[in-house]
Amino acid sequence: MKHGANIYKYAKKVGLKAEEIVDFSSNINFLQKQYDLHVNTKPYYEPTYKKLKNTLSKVYSIPQKQIALFNGASSAIMALLYSLKEKEVTLYAPLFGEYEKASKDKKITLINRYTNLYALPKKGSIVVFVNPATPDGKYYDLKKLFKIWKKQNCIVILDESFLEFEEKQSYRSYISSYPELYIIQSFSKFYGCAGVRIGAIFAKKKHLAKLPQPMWALSSFDVEFLLKRLRDSAFRKETIQKHEKQKKQLKKILERYFEVYESDANFFLVKNSYKKLFQKLLKQGILIRPCGSFDFLDDGYIRFAVKDEKSHKKLKKALRKIV
Amino acid sequence: MKHGANIYKYAKKVGLKAEEIVDFSSNINFLQKQYDLHVNTKPYYEPTYKKLKNTLSKVYSIPQKQIALFNGASSAIMALLYSLKEKEVTLYAPLFGEYEKASKDKKITLINRYTNLYALPKKGSIVVFVNPATPDGKYYDLKKLFKIWKKQNCIVILDESFLEFEEKQSYRSYISSYPELYIIQSFSKFYGCAGVRIGAIFAKKKHLAKLPQPMWALSSFDVEFLLKRLRDSAFRKETIQKHEKQKKQLKKILERYFEVYESDANFFLVKNSYKKLFQKLLKQGILIRPCGSFDFLDDGYIRFAVKDEKSHKKLKKALRKIV
Numbered sequence: 001m002k003h004g005a006n007i008y009k010y011a012k013k014v015g016l017k018a019e020e021i022v023d024f025s026s027n028i029n030f031l032q033k034q035y036d037l038h039v040n041t042k043p044y045y046e047p048t049y050k051k052l053k054n055t056l057s058k059v060y061s062i063p064q065k066q067i068a069l070f071n072g073a074s075s076a077i078m079a080l081l082y083s084l085k086e087k088e089v090t091l092y093a094p095l096f097g098e099y100e101k102a103s104k105d106k107k108i109t110l111i112n113r114y115t116n117l118y119a120l121p122k123k124g125s126i127v128v129f130v131n132p133a134t135p136d137g138k139y140y141d142l143k144k145l146f147k148i149w150k151k152q153n154c155i156v157i158l159d160e161s162f163l164e165f166e167e168k169q170s171y172r173s174y175i176s177s178y179p180e181l182y183i184i185q186s187f188s189k190f191y192g193c194a195g196v197r198i199g200a201i202f203a204k205k206k207h208l209a210k211l212p213q214p215m216w217a218l219s220s221f222d223v224e225f226l227l228k229r230l231r232d233s234a235f236r237k238e239t240i241q242k243h244e245k246q247k248k249q250l251k252k253i254l255e256r257y258f259e260v261y262e263s264d265a266n267f268f269l270v271k272n273s274y275k276k277l278f279q280k281l282l283k284q285g286i287l288i289r290p291c292g293s294f295d296f297l298d299d300g301y302i303r304f305a306v307k308d309e310k311s312h313k314k315l316k317k318a319l320r321k322i323v
Numbered sequence: 324m325k326h327g328a329n330i331y332k333y334a335k336k337v338g339l340k341a342e343e344i345v346d347f348s349s350n351i352n353f354l355q356k357q358y359d360l361h362v363n364t365k366p367y368y369e370p371t372y373k374k375l376k377n378t379l380s381k382v383y384s385i386p387q388k389q390i391a392l393f394n395g396a397s398s399a400i401m402a403l404l405y406s407l408k409e410k411e412v413t414l415y416a417p418l419f420g421e422y423e424k425a426s427k428d429k430k431i432t433l434i435n436r437y438t439n440l441y442a443l444p445k446k447g448s449i450v451v452f453v454n455p456a457t458p459d460g461k462y463y464d465l466k467k468l469f470k471i472w473k474k475q476n477c478i479v480i481l482d483e484s485f486l487e488f489e490e491k492q493s494y495r496s497y498i499s500s501y502p503e504l505y506i507i508q509s510f511s512k513f514y515g516c517a518g519v520r521i522g523a524i525f526a527k528k529k530h531l532a533k534l535p536q537p538m539w540a541l542s543s544f545d546v547e548f549l550l551k552r553l554r555d556s557a558f559r560k561e562t563i564q565k566h567e568k569q570k571k572q573l574k575k576i577l578e579r580y581f582e583v584y585e586s587d588a589n590f591f592l593v594k595n596s597y598k599k600l601f602q603k604l605l606k607q608g609i610l611i612r613p614c615g616s617f618d619f620l621d622d623g624y625i626r627f628a629v630k631d632e633k634s635h636k637k638l639k640k641a642l643r644k645i646v
Binding site: 006044077197217219 | 401544
């Protein structure tokens with residue numbers, strides 16, 4: 001499994017409907033909330049997306065001119081790595097697969113962040129760090145790393161897509177002082193809307209100007225939806241409260257069966273020693289994420305996303321039945 | 324003006340609201356029709372967009388495996404030209420600006436299709452042809468050109484985004500026989516939904532496999548909207564009927580004041596000799612598209628899109644008042 005969340009394919013394999021699958025492989029906010037949208041799809045949207053940038057500027061405390069918008073963080077990552085001319089990339093691994101995919105025309109060096117965090121990346125290379133990291137959810141204090149990166153003359157790509165669940169400190173304030181820093185921000189995860197394709201890069205204006213950007217990258221529906229969600233302070237508050245409660249609940253369930261790693265995000269990495277767990281859980285309508293596609297890990301590691309009460313109950317029951 | 328349809332900017336200039344502007348610069352279907360959408364934005368959409376490809380396959384009579392989807396035709400054009408390694412591009416001009424923008428890392432040669440249509444493009448170059456063409460709307464029989472392109476070993480990009488208004492013959496059937504042919508298909512124009520960001524490239528499977536494609540390029544809202552519209556045969560029928568009627572009406576209005584060129588699409592190119600026409604019409608709440616940004620043309624040429632009865636009346640009145 002190269003990416004989670006393809007419930008459609010796996011449901012079919014075991015003769016279930018997609019709706020019958022609880023998707024623990026997909027680490028997006030479990031809260032459900034829809035809005036009545038009044039969108040006119042006929043005309044072109046205001047092409048600079050000023051209203052959305054203005055709102056993001058307030059929510060993320062960042063100047064509007066330091067925001068570039070893409071149709072999803074995946075697109076942002078591809079556009080960024082395609083446009084950077086530097087031919088060497090250092091990835092702090094494990095990390096999710098998009099960065100390796102987007103670096104396929106470059107020379108990739110891996111640094112194992114578990115065993116070798118302060119290794120020197122190649123001089124002048126692009127470094128990629130995801131914080132909190134995937135698939136384990138660990139949040140790193142990056143002060144020392146930033147010093148190393150600066151000394152090594154590195155261009156830094158920092159992915160903070162899982163930062164908001166536990167209100168960890170962002171490194172957005174480093175944008176003005178660090179020579180060339182790009183921060184990737186997905187809105188699908190915390191705002192719980194994977195079907196809404198909007199992601200951002202935060203960086204200095206002169207760096208954003210280099211990026212290839214088609215006109216009208218965003219759906220008018222998506223813009224209106226995200227505007228509503230960003231302005232919905234109750235959703236943010238409820239997320240943070242419920243996330244804390246549900247995370248504890250999931251941890252308790254997982255600890256009965258697995259070694260569970262510490263996490264600062266909305267998912268847990270566990271060490272599994274039960275055989276055919278993926279297949280057995282799938283038959284019970286539960287999709288999990290084996291981590292064999294992550295560097296330095298194998299399918300003996302599994303990632304579980306924090307879900308709602310009902311999903312946790314289903315998992316608990318299934319685990320009791322199977323193992 | 325590099326692209327039409329920025330009513331927001333121009334409305335502000337003359338102290339009007341965007342809604343008060345009739346936008347003759349934007350050449351999308353004037354029909355209005357919305358749908359009730361039942362979209363769950365939380366989960367990731369089925370990542371291969373099978374349902375949409377299946378519907379497109381029927382509507383455009385093309386195998387599903389020959390369809391690649393992007394968030395708008397602009398994105399498709401950028402992805403295609405970025406991924407093609409050939410360094411020389413021949414553009415049949417005038418044509419809209421996206422192709423030149425997406426070719427900025429290549430050597431661009433222009434062929435004036437008005438005066439020099441059968442000039443030989445450079446051997447092994449990428450050729451780009453828009454049919455019906457912009458900004459004049461002329462539909463070309465391409466048989467002879469395809470022979471020339473084949474002899475010159477050219478990779479062909481053919482943009483058929485304005486084909487359906489007058490049900491002209493597509494060259495999609497050439498995909499299997501021509502060595503390397505990409506057909507660009509926007510859905511905003513004919514289906515009247517510029518806020519819905521979906522566009523396609525039709526090509527052989529092996530050629531599509533080379534294109535950079537982020538996962539989940541499309542908004543779930545947009546996919547559901549386009550599915551409804553593609554299946555709405557009444558919308559297609561009404562468009563073709565009303566387009567014919569409205570096009571005649573617009574032509575009659577324009578011919579009183581300008582030299583009007585023949586068109587096979589939903590817009591007209593005219594030769595203008597009135598001074599400050601753009602500013603004067605803008606003050607009356609009418610936005611037009613001067614063609615100075617098109618190669619081989621200047622701001623003495625203007626493009627008018629076919630609109631509804633009310634918009635045409637407004638134009639008629641304004642022209643009578645001004646000139």
